[in-house]
Amino acid sequence: MDNNSIYTQRSDSRISSFFAKIYGLVGIGVALSALVSYLMLYAFWENTVALISNSPWIYYLAIFGELGLVIAASSAARRNSTAALPLFLVYSALNGFTLSFIIARYTQTTVLQAFISSALVFFVMALVGVTVKKDLSGMAKALIAAVVGIIIASVVNLFIGSGGLSYIISIVTVLIFSGLVAYDNQLIKRVYDYNGGHVEDGWAVSMALNLYLDFINIFISLLRIFGNND
Template sequence: MQDNVIYTQRDQAGLNRFYSKIYGLVGMGIGLSAFVSLLMLYVFPQNLIAISSGSSWIYYGAVILELALVVMASSAAAKNTPAALPLFLTYSALNGFTLSFIIAQYTQGTVLQAFLSSALLFLVMAVLGAVTKKDLSGMRKAMMAALIGIIIASVVNTFMGSGMISYVVSVISVLIFSGLIAYDNQQIKNVYDQTGGRVGDGWAISMALSLYLDFINLFISLLRIFARND
């Protein structure tokens, strides 16, 4: 759709600023999540154990609240309201809390390997999405359909407890979120073009939220794959 756009030096500078703003927000979100997770794992480990063993309702309540915050942050970003950024950061912090319960199940080496691999794969797919001339919107439709499929498979597997199904779901998830990272980066350029460079903070927060979710889900999927070899 935007293959034939020729950027002037001024347009390119504006697009670069838009990318910088978005990735600044993504970095803030991931950094905040990592900080909260580290606090739970190394400063408040007894609280984490207490919640896991006797107050699991706190964890599940946080998960439900996360879902509500994602919807609220997306809506606020679409309306370009001042609440969008605080909602995004609150969600990132709460996600760090819930992630700590997942990370606690794995060795430090596995977590580090998964994080570094996620960062590298994210970088590769982000660059690919930003520079490719091929329209990735068709791929996104396939990725979203596959995502619905793995969500259903994951729910079914909670009752079956199959390690093989869990592994296959994780591998497919890596492919899905890698594709979505490429698409979302191409979409940044498309949004900039379609708005004539008049992109507000709402657009930046919306795109940052999408990329943040892509990274976190990619990290969790790789964590489960690497843990299989522990």
């Protein structure tokens, strides 16, 4: 075996470890969110109902808290701060709390279908991102612009209350974040190569946060699509 083959095998092993670290964090984040949602919907169901009925403002406060945590976690990750991982985990737990209010509207079958479908879409698009040779940066810019459009349309629909528009928004959201899954996985490889394989832990948390957000947005959108008649 020549030296180039040995180097390639070592490089493949190191980038595989980098991917494993990131996806391990994504898995922990999703599991933590699922655990908190489960506890809210089963172990503390009476408390959840009381919150929905008597203190809905807590839900909206949690939403703003999530936004702050995402910004803080992203900033900490860019600075390679040790606070990045705890902030990501706290965000995942809080997101599980807010997700429980959404999941409570749907049947267990619908939730399971949405979760399995989200996982399939996520991993298929992740594979596309890892294997495709074309630079997806241009597509990512268009998708991020589309996210802004979706946010605006969602705010408008809060006042209109159109079920048809909500359904269209959910479909478009799945398409947008599916594309971002592919881009984020390609970005992992680019970051790894750019740093010559010496990637700081902050990058791993940052990439994990991006992929976690992709998955959650796909899940919520599919939940709304599958549960349209729930």
